[in-house]
Amino acid sequence: MSQVLGKPQPQDEDDAEEEEEEDELVGLADYGDGPDSSDADPDSGTEEGVLDFSDPFSTEVKPRILLMGLRRSGKSSIQKVVFHKMSPNETLFLESTNKICREDVSNSSFVNFQIWDFPGQIDFFDPTFDYEMIFRGTGALIFVIDSQDDYMEALARLHLTVTRAYKVNTDINFEVFIHKVDGLSDDHKIETQRDIHQRANDDLADAGLEKIHLSSISRVYAILLQHFFFLFQNSGIEKAFLFDVVSKIYIATDSTPVDMQTYELCCDMIDVVIDISCIYGLKEDGAGTPYDKESTAIIKLNNTTVLYLKEVTKFLALVCFVREESFERKGLIDYNFHCFRKAIHEVFEVRMKVVKSRKVQNRLQKKKGATPNGAPRVLL
Numbered sequence: 452m453s454q455v456l457g458k459p460q461p462q463d464e465d466d467a468e469e470e471e472e473e474d475e476l477v478g479l480a481d482y483g484d485g486p487d488s489s490d491a492d493p494d495s496g497t498e499e500g501v502l503d504f505s506d507p508f509s510t511e512v513k514p515r516i517l518l519m520g521l522r523r524s525g526k527s528s529i530q531k532v533v534f535h536k537m538s539p540n541e542t543l544f545l546e547s548t549n550k551i552c553r554e555d556v557s558n559s560s561f562v563n564f565q566i567w568d569f570p571g572q573i574d575f576f577d578p579t580f581d582y583e584m585i586f587r588g589t590g591a592l593i594f595v596i597d598s599q600d601d602y603m604e605a606l607a608r609l610h611l612t613v614t615r616a617y618k619v620n621t622d623i624n625f626e627v628f629i630h631k632v633d634g635l636s637d638d639h640k641i642e643t644q645r646d647i648h649q650r651a652n653d654d655l656a657d658a659g660l661e662k663i664h665l666s667s668i669s670r671v672y673a674i675l676l677q678h679f680f681f682l683f684q685n686s687g688i689e690k691a692f693l694f695d696v697v698s699k700i701y702i703a704t705d706s707t708p709v710d711m712q713t714y715e716l717c718c719d720m721i722d723v724v725i726d727i728s729c730i731y732g733l734k735e736d737g738a739g740t741p742y743d744k745e746s747t748a749i750i751k752l753n754n755t756t757v758l759y760l761k762e763v764t765k766f767l768a769l770v771c772f773v774r775e776e777s778f779e780r781k782g783l784i785d786y787n788f789h790c791f792r793k794a795i796h797e798v799f800e801v802r803m804k805v806v807k808s809r810k811v812q813n814r815l816q817k818k819k820g821a822t823p824n825g826a827p828r829v830l831l
């Protein structure tokens with residue numbers, strides 16, 4: 452995504468701190484803010500086949516997400532399809548990863564993190580694998596499991612990974628991605644998902660680690676979701692997504708299952724809105740932005756469903772699927788949407804105030820020569 456990287460790299464400690472604070476402001480601090488994220492080349496690594504995990508020159512503080520899983524489980528494909536718009540067919544030709552690939556995903560202040568794609572053959576017992584350094588600065592670990600493969604080995608590796616990571620950093624959010632479900636029947640999909648979750652949780656419980664949750668959502672998103680449900684119950688909306696319009700990552704949705712077709716329709720709709728707006732929405736001198744608080748769109752599909760998009764913030768859009776008969780009560784939908792939008796803005800305003808007061812506190816403490824948590828500041 453290098454073409455859309457918009458955020459300047461922090462120049463010094465204060466900048467790094469501000470960056471961290473900004474991340475907190477948008478809720479991504481829940482993904483952690485380890486001290487040793489890299490500002491190195493995204494593909495930084497070592498010579499082919501050699502794994503180098505040290506990162507001695509890193510200065511940047513950015514939420515870090517790790518993509519782990521067995522070889523050929525589909526980690527790189529997920530990253531390429533989601534962040535590089537690679538078509539799923541092209542992933543057939545991806546070569547196996549043999550070094551850690553780090554990449555900045557920072558196309559808006561809402562989506563700003565670093566993703567580390569690990570080679571499937573990682574060996575935790577290899578002395579060159581400095582897993583403590585890696586897990587210490589990690590906010591989320593996504594473990595990808597190939598559902599078409601015999602997943603017992605993947606589950607054993609998941610268990611090893613999660614227990615190692617948890618030992619180093621108890622704040623990591625663990626997410627398990629059950630991937631390649633396209634080859635399974637609907638029944639088999641549900642059964643596989645249930646079986647994997649059950650076994651993974653049983654393994655943790657057997658190890659006395661039942662307090663580890665294998666998937667979770669951050670606090671801010673939990674609040675947003677509550678508003679989602681409210682919106683739902685009252686408006687006859689069938690499915691809704693809160694999208695980051697630049698990356699087209701949905702950062703929240705309701706509890707009904709997400710199917711790929713629905714998700715892709717939403718992405719297409721966002722593309723159409725932005726494209727049309729770029730052509731007809733800007734002023735003659737090119738001033739203005741293609742996406743602002745006036746941005747809204749309604750598309751009626753030929754299956755009695757209406758797609759409804761509305762701007763929520765500078766970076767977010769709500770995209771809903773509504774049945775035609777429910778859309779007759781558009782006034783009600785709009786009213787509930789208004790409440791939802793207001794709630795989101797309030798959440799961020801509160802967070803902004805908290806962050807500002809923390810910033811002042813940190814500065815005061817820094818002047819006294821101590822770190823915010825009271826530990827002495829060590830300059831290397």
Ligand SMILES: Nc1nc2c(ncn2[C@@H]2O[C@H](COP(=O)(O)OP(=O)(O)OP(=O)(O)O)[C@@H](O)[C@H]2O)c(=O)[nH]1
Nearest residue numbers: 522523524525526527528542543547548570571631
């Ligand atoms: N059927 C199916 N195949 C997929 C899917 N995603 C990826 N693949 C295929 O899985 C193979 C492995 O994908 P990669 O993304 O290279 O896997 P990886 O986990 O990064 O592999 P390593 O780099 O070896 O760790 C490729 O041939 C992909 O085309 C999917 O959703 N469905």
